[in-house]
Amino acid sequence: MQSSLQIINQVFEIQTKLNDLNEASSFERNMNRLFAIFEDEGFVVKNPINEMYQESRTDCEASIVGNTSSKMKITKVLKPIIYQKNGEQMQLVQKAIVIVEQL
Amino acid sequence: MKAVNFGIDLGTTNSLIAKYENNKVRVFKNPFGQKETLASVVAYRKDRILIGDKAREYLTKDAVNVFGGFKRKMGTDEKFYVVNIDDNVTPVELSTLILKELKNFVQGEEIPEACVITIPASFDSMQSNATLKAGKDAGFKDVFLLQEPIAASLAFFNNSAGESQKSEGYWLVYDLGGGTFDVALVKSTEGELKVLDHEGNNFLGGMNFDTAIVDKLIVPEIIRQTNIENFEDEFRVKYGKYEMLYYQIMYYAEEAKKELSQSPSTVIEFSADIDNTKHDFYITITKAQLDEIFLPIINETISLLKKILDNNQLTAQDIHQIILVGGSTFVPQVRQELTDQTGIPVNFSIDPTNSIAIGAAFYAANKFYEPSAKIVSEKETEQAVEEILSSIDFNPIDLTVEVSYNRSSRDTEEVLLIACGGEYENKYYRITRADGGFDTGLIPLKAKKTEFLPLISSHNNSFTLHVFDEHKTELKDFAKELSIAQGVYNIDGQPLPHDICIEVDDMENKTTKLEVIFERNSLLPQKRTLYREISKTITKGAPESIIINILEGDKNSRASSNLTIGCIEISGKDLQADLIKGSDIEIQLHLTDSRVLNTSVFLVMTQQEFKNVFSVSEKQVNIGRLKEQFIQLEIDLTETVRQFQYNEDDIWEIRASALLSELHEVKKTLFKLKDNDKSDDKYVIAQKVLRISQDADKLGGNERIAMLIETYMTRKEEVFALISGADFIKDEMLSQYKKIELSEPSFIKSKNVSVIENKLQQLHDLYWKAMSNTTSFLISIFIEYKNASANEYKDYNAAKSIMRLADTALEGEKYPEFRRHVFHLSSLLKRVRFNFNNDFKGTGIG
Numbered sequence: 001m002q003s004s005l006q007i008i009n010q011v012f013e014i015q016t017k018l019n020d021l022n023e024a025s026s027f028e029r030n031m032n033r034l035f036a037i038f039e040d041e042g043f044v045v046k047n048p049i050n051e052m053y054q055e056s057r058t059d060c061e062a063s064i065v066g067n068t069s070s071k072m073k074i075t076k077v078l079k080p081i082i083y084q085k086n087g088e089q090m091q092l093v094q095k096a097i098v099i100v101e102q103l
Numbered sequence: 104m105k106a107v108n109f110g111i112d113l114g115t116t117n118s119l120i121a122k123y124e125n126n127k128v129r130v131f132k133n134p135f136g137q138k139e140t141l142a143s144v145v146a147y148r149k150d151r152i153l154i155g156d157k158a159r160e161y162l163t164k165d166a167v168n169v170f171g172g173f174k175r176k177m178g179t180d181e182k183f184y185v186v187n188i189d190d191n192v193t194p195v196e197l198s199t200l201i202l203k204e205l206k207n208f209v210q211g212e213e214i215p216e217a218c219v220i221t222i223p224a225s226f227d228s229m230q231s232n233a234t235l236k237a238g239k240d241a242g243f244k245d246v247f248l249l250q251e252p253i254a255a256s257l258a259f260f261n262n263s264a265g266e267s268q269k270s271e272g273y274w275l276v277y278d279l280g281g282g283t284f285d286v287a288l289v290k291s292t293e294g295e296l297k298v299l300d301h302e303g304n305n306f307l308g309g310m311n312f313d314t315a316i317v318d319k320l321i322v323p324e325i326i327r328q329t330n331i332e333n334f335e336d337e338f339r340v341k342y343g344k345y346e347m348l349y350y351q352i353m354y355y356a357e358e359a360k361k362e363l364s365q366s367p368s369t370v371i372e373f374s375a376d377i378d379n380t381k382h383d384f385y386i387t388i389t390k391a392q393l394d395e396i397f398l399p400i401i402n403e404t405i406s407l408l409k410k411i412l413d414n415n416q417l418t419a420q421d422i423h424q425i426i427l428v429g430g431s432t433f434v435p436q437v438r439q440e441l442t443d444q445t446g447i448p449v450n451f452s453i454d455p456t457n458s459i460a461i462g463a464a465f466y467a468a469n470k471f472y473e474p475s476a477k478i479v480s481e482k483e484t485e486q487a488v489e490e491i492l493s494s495i496d497f498n499p500i501d502l503t504v505e506v507s508y509n510r511s512s513r514d515t516e517e518v519l520l521i522a523c524g525g526e527y528e529n530k531y532y533r534i535t536r537a538d539g540g541f542d543t544g545l546i547p548l549k550a551k552k553t554e555f556l557p558l559i560s561s562h563n564n565s566f567t568l569h570v571f572d573e574h575k576t577e578l579k580d581f582a583k584e585l586s587i588a589q590g591v592y593n594i595d596g597q598p599l600p601h602d603i604c605i606e607v608d609d610m611e612n613k614t615t616k617l618e619v620i621f622e623r624n625s626l627l628p629q630k631r632t633l634y635r636e637i638s639k640t641i642t643k644g645a646p647e648s649i650i651i652n653i654l655e656g657d658k659n660s661r662a663s664s665n666l667t668i669g670c671i672e673i674s675g676k677d678l679q680a681d682l683i684k685g686s687d688i689e690i691q692l693h694l695t696d697s698r699v700l701n702t703s704v705f706l707v708m709t710q711q712e713f714k715n716v717f718s719v720s721e722k723q724v725n726i727g728r729l730k731e732q733f734i735q736l737e738i739d740l741t742e743t744v745r746q747f748q749y750n751e752d753d754i755w756e757i758r759a760s761a762l763l764s765e766l767h768e769v770k771k772t773l774f775k776l777k778d779n780d781k782s783d784d785k786y787v788i789a790q791k792v793l794r795i796s797q798d799a800d801k802l803g804g805n806e807r808i809a810m811l812i813e814t815y816m817t818r819k820e821e822v823f824a825l826i827s828g829a830d831f832i833k834d835e836m837l838s839q840y841k842k843i844e845l846s847e848p849s850f851i852k853s854k855n856v857s858v859i860e861n862k863l864q865q866l867h868d869l870y871w872k873a874m875s876n877t878t879s880f881l882i883s884i885f886i887e888y889k890n891a892s893a894n895e896y897k898d899y900n901a902a903k904s905i906m907r908l909a910d911t912a913l914e915g916e917k918y919p920e921f922r923r924h925v926f927h928l929s930s931l932l933k934r935v936r937f938n939f940n941n942d943f944k945g946t947g948i949g
Contacts (some may be wrong), residue, residue: 017372020374029689029705032632033634033689036632036634037634055146055148055151055153055157055160055161055544056541056542056544056557057159057540057541057557058135058136058156058436058539058540058541058542059539059540059541060156061156061160062160063160063350063353063354064160064161064164065346065350066342066346066349067164067342068161068164068165071739075347076347076351078351078354081540083540084561087845088563089537089538089541090538090559090562091137091538092135092136092137092538092539093137093541095136097349097354099347099350101347
């Protein structure tokens with residue numbers, strides 16, 4: 001499973017770089033396809049960018065920039081959240097590595 | 104008496120729990136994130152207590168309420184004032200919380216009643232007693248202590264078969280963790296292990312490596328590229344303008360360190376806004392650079408190691424080996440420098456991250472305690488009854504906890520209302536989500552409380568509400584299971600009454616099968632993109648076509664038992680270029696609230712897109728597909744009639760024959776129809792085929808279903824036995840077997856003949872797959888092939904040369920090669936088994 005997670009992380013990183021270069025649209029179909037393949041293999045990948053951050057979120061490992069507050073937002077995602085499907089059940093297999101900031 | 108079996112590494116930075124069972128040790132994983140380690144940090148946030156990794160996030164941000172490293176203060180009278188609760192906490196109380204949290208790692212089995220907890224070799228009696236107290240306060244009936252270097256040695260000796268005989272003498276245990284370093288001299292005499300001496304540094308560990316990468320390699324490069332002189336000063340300012348960049352770079356530094364354990368060089372790439380200008384950095388780091396900057400840190404540890412040797416008048420020759428412990432010993436240079444500078448062999452055969460917990464569990468296997476629920480002898484009965492009576496709580500807790508929430512939701516979070524009655528003060532609750540992605544931490548109970556539960560979309564989210572007493576010990580009787588289905592059933596939305604499927608080719612069996620797109624009960628609207636391959640070549644301008652047939656019904660039944668709700672035919676005349684077999688096709692489907700089906704088909708090879716909109720109220724029939732569905736149904740019904748005849752089941756035979764005759768009534772009309780027929784005949788026939796197919800599924804009643812289930816169960820056992828004895832691709836077949844087994848409850852519950860027959864067919868296919876991957880069967884088949892006459896082969900000369908190769912492979916016991924030749928030989932035979940429909944065209948979608 002470890003190598004599958006590594007591949008997913010690499011694809012995620014490529015996607016992030018393409019976004020930064022404003023080139024994401026050219027590769028959107030390929031990216032969607034790759035993530036669909038991961039899902040067929042039982043891995044559900046989630047990018048929590050711009051989502052609210054709470055201390056109850058055990059799906060993320062956060063570094064907090066600035067002061068802590070009850071209203072914080074995920075502003076950078078270095079690794080995505082990955083769940084593994086097992087029949088009807090889902091299991092968190094990778095926490096996202098994120099940076100959060102006060103709103 | 105019962106063996107303790109549980110071992111705990113109560114570490115300064117991280118803690119772990121392990122259990123000895125069946126001659127092996129299992130390290131438990133945190134249900135939140137599946138890591139073996141739990142950060143030894145406790146955070147008293149404004150409204151809750153967080154324990155572990157989540158607490159660590161706040162360590163530098165909220166130092167007056169978050170505590171780590173308290174292990175160093177065990178046995179002292181030091182107390183930490185917590186601003187948020189306006190009270191003091193002791194290191195023992197904090198350690199107790201960590202131990203209780205570790206107990207939660209052990210799920211679904213016996214709750215540990217006793218344990219072995221490891222302590223540093225440097226711990227004095229006060230510190231040891233404080234650890235014992237923390238263990239008892241955490242609810243352990245009996246607690247045994249074990250020094251960490253001894254635990255590591257035990258893990259090592261139990262892992263190395265035969266090493267124990269050679270273990271007499273001196274060993275060094277080198278423990279380089281995330282933030283601490285310890286080295287201990289261990290002596291082994293007649294099977295007894297004893298720590299003779301130890302040295303350590305509480306502020307030396309893996310973090311120093313990461314910081315060195317940032318300070319000495321990355322920051323100088325940033326300064327070189329940006330020419331900002333005061334960057335280094337500003338970079339380190341708490342809450343400064345580069346704080347985000349700091350965390351980002353620390354993460355990259357750690358990743359680079361890991362990568363350079365295996366590669367000679369790596370690249371750190373990132374972009375950053377520095378002084379309002381965007382800079383792109385591309386920094387190459389080599390292992391040689393790392394070696395240079397890590398050397399001073401490693402030298403510091405080695406000097407402590409040498410100090411131990413000097414203090415004990417020992418030389419390198421007196422030491423058997425250095426046993427490595429702690430995650431930072433993964434750094435190759437640590438191992439290399441230790442070997443080079445000390446001349447002592449370095450052993451890294453055990454996992455350095457969990458070896459102390461493993462060693463503690465080995466030790467626990469030989470420690471015993473009196474379990475709470477003991478079996479009493481007859482003589483002890485009277486006393487036991489008294490004990491039981493005295494243990495019954497005649498004053499149960501006066502507490503009620505009621506919850507209210509929606510069982511289904513379309514939102515990303517759902518509100519939970521908690522109402523408490525009775526003595527809820529000084530008690531806590533905690534809500535966790537089963538997948539591990541949500542944990543509220545410990546929150547004080549109140550008369551009324553609201554909690555927002557985040558939901559994973561299109562999934563049944565399971566939560567557990569736990570209740571704890573004032574000592575943070577769980578009151579198991581008050582636990583509640585909560586379940587919220589996101590995106591399924593909702594009074595505001597329309598659930599799908601049937602499965603929506605696409606018909607795809609099963610070329611092996613010359614038939615088609617259904618693949619579910621949207622499951623029954625999914626909430627509308629639904630959208631999905633399918634990625635498939637073209638299963639036959641279609642040349643530009645040719646009359647052949649691919650058919651995208653969307654059906655509504657039961658995903659497990661045959662296509663003809665389902666209603667076609669959308670059909671797209673793309674023929675060679677529509678193509679701008681040839682469409683080659685194996686090229687990709689993307690099918691995007693969108694079913695609206697009002698059940699209008701929008702489809703978009705994209706052919707990757709020709710870069711063409713075909714869009715269609717279908718209304719579910721309009722019938723869709725493709726004559727070519729209808730004919731093939733007819734043939735399949737005819738084959739199935741003929742086989743059913745034959746089975747009833749064989750079983751002498753006259754009544755069902757008559758009914759099956761009647762259905763077959765009814766089917767034959769429309770055969771002539773159907774096969775006369777041209778593809779471009781404009782009449783209503785195709786709709787009438789399609790409707791009839793659909794009804795006959797559905798009736799065919801009911802033939803034989805419950806008896807037939809019971810018989811099929813019985814056949815399935817018997818065949819299942821046979822298949823499992825065959826797979827177990829197979830010689831090739833065993834894991835692959837086992838995983839296919841488990842997949843079928845996993846779907847068992849749903850298809851048995853369906854009570855649908857074709858559904859169960861479909862599963863039987865899958866088992867049947869697996870049966871032959873297992874046979875053809877068993878050497879003894881391959882040998883018997885090979886003999887049969889050798890005895891076949893020349894005219895049974897397409898190319899007998901080629902077959903003869905393969906037979907010779909197979910013979911040689913068999914003589915040389917080269918079974919994988921032999922298997923390859925037998926498969927090749929089989930492909931040269933003219934006969935094709937189970938080929939009922941040689942004119943099968945299918946949908947063109949694989």
